Amino acid sequence: MTADKSSIDTLVVGAGQAGVAMSEHLSRLGVPHLVLERDRIAERWRTCRWDSLVANGPAWHDRFPGMEFEGLDPDAFATKDQVADYFETYARRFNAPIRTGVEVTSVVRQTGRPGFTVETSDGTIEANRVVVATGPFQRPVIPTIAPRDANLTQLHSADYRNPAQLPEGAVLVVGAGSSGVQIADELLRAGRRVYLSVGAHDRPPRAYRNRDFCWWLGVLGEWDKEAAGPGREHVTIAVSGAYGGKTIDFRGLAHQGMMLLGTTKSFENGLATFEQDLAANLKRGDDNLMSLLDAADAYVIRNGIDLPEDPEARVIPPDPECVTHPLAELDLTKAGVNTIIWATGYSIDFGWLHVDTFDEKGKPRHLRGVSKEPGLYFLGLPYLSHRGSSFIWGVWHDAKRIADHIATQRRYLSYHDASQRRQEAGHARTADSSGAECDGSASHAHRANEIGVN
Numbered sequence: 001m002t003a004d005k006s007s008i009d010t011l012v013v014g015a016g017q018a019g020v021a022m023s024e025h026l027s028r029l030g031v032p033h034l035v036l037e038r039d040r041i042a043e044r045w046r047t048c049r050w051d052s053l054v055a056n057g058p059a060w061h062d063r064f065p066g067m068e069f070e071g072l073d074p075d076a077f078a079t080k081d082q083v084a085d086y087f088e089t090y091a092r093r094f095n096a097p098i099r100t101g102v103e104v105t106s107v108v109r110q111t112g113r114p115g116f117t118v119e120t121s122d123g124t125i126e127a128n129r130v131v132v133a134t135g136p137f138q139r140p141v142i143p144t145i146a147p148r149d150a151n152l153t154q155l156h157s158a159d160y161r162n163p164a165q166l167p168e169g170a171v172l173v174v175g176a177g178s179s180g181v182q183i184a185d186e187l188l189r190a191g192r193r194v195y196l197s198v199g200a201h202d203r204p205p206r207a208y209r210n211r212d213f214c215w216w217l218g219v220l221g222e223w224d225k226e227a228a229g230p231g232r233e234h235v236t237i238a239v240s241g242a243y244g245g246k247t248i249d250f251r252g253l254a255h256q257g258m259m260l261l262g263t264t265k266s267f268e269n270g271l272a273t274f275e276q277d278l279a280a281n282l283k284r285g286d287d288n289l290m291s292l293l294d295a296a297d298a299y300v301i302r303n304g305i306d307l308p309e310d311p312e313a314r315v316i317p318p319d320p321e322c323v324t325h326p327l328a329e330l331d332l333t334k335a336g337v338n339t340i341i342w343a344t345g346y347s348i349d350f351g352w353l354h355v356d357t358f359d360e361k362g363k364p365r366h367l368r369g370v371s372k373e374p375g376l377y378f379l380g381l382p383y384l385s386h387r388g389s390s391f392i393w394g395v396w397h398d399a400k401r402i403a404d405h406i407a408t409q410r411r412y413l414s415y416h417d418a419s420q421r422r423q424e425a426g427h428a429r430t431a432d433s434s435g436a437e438c439d440g441s442a443s444h445a446h447r448a449n450e451i452g453v454n
Helices: 017-028 043-047 080-093 178-189 213-219 250-255 278-303 392-413 418-453
Strands: 005-013 033-037 098-100 104-109 116-120 123-132 153-156 170-174 194-197 259-261 264-268 271-274 329-331 337-342 376-378
Touching: 005 017, 017 033, 017 080, 017 098, 017 392, 043 080, 123 392, 170 178, 178 194, 178 250, 213 278, 250 259, 250 278, 259 278, 376 392
Parallel strands: 005 033, 005 123, 033 098, 123 376, 153 337, 170 194, 170 337, 194 259
Antiparallel strands: 104 116, 116 123, 264 271, 271 329
């Protein structure tokens, strides 16, 4: 191939947790591959998260099976930089073929032969297979209801770093999943006046009866669920490892001075309006909490496990006034709100994939990561094969299955039938015969030269 055009059996796009896991399994199976990353390994953990972020699961759980976090208590929660360092170290352990600083701009199916033509910022690559390991957090989403007001500082949670980054004044945080509630809590601790818009959510316990939430999801089979329940596809989960890990308590935050609001509805002329669903949303979170505690208690009894009771986990604080008399609207200027933080999630962005594998909503069509487009794979997406697919430990297992699929396809393609084997054997005999003649002539010439020298 030319200098600006190369070929590889399998190309992996992205060197975050999904790409590193994919490379490990492909290396184990001897599949020639290359991983391209437009920035650095695990870049999103380093520069697309706020400064104080920690993993949502303890170190014993949120890791790959082959390596623990060095120097970190297994029950502690790794910082974002520790997570990024972990993946860099992990990739070095097996000498992962990762090329950083290269962006993939286009993937197109080749015509008349298998594989894809991949355009990058560093030339063209032809690949028999492509694994899309770019994850679910690709494009920050800010709703269209966001006010057009030059006097307001507005940013997505992906761009938030710390309280000092924001102008003086109160802050409205929209979205009460893990990101929104942790950022709101940090701002409250920094002395800011905080308004938190709380939508529908799940609120699991951080720990219960001396076992972490992640452990309970495992033994109760929740991680193995292949799809979210009806109507739960977009429900956020309020769970946190911040400050050593604690169960999210919205009422407790309100009693500390945070103003809770319902789902944000609109902005007009400096006035924000909210749905009157705050109490219902909190109750839904409470119901989710209690259902998991009930399932955990039943598991303990059913299996005769000796775990201490934990009655405090079931204590619900009294409703604060902002819940009993919720605000329907908020004058941002009078409330001193100068900043809105949109903790409203992300959307996928596969505009660079010019292949026939997307449905009418732009979502990839696949079966456990194996795309409708032959030779194309997806990894790291939510519920790719189960609930844990977008988590660190879950993506490792999905990568193993996809790598096995790739290796199996390679074995099929390398199969030769009887006639092909006979033909190859004939070519081999001919080559051996020609080689022997050449060897004989060479030996004779060598002896002649020796005689001539003598």
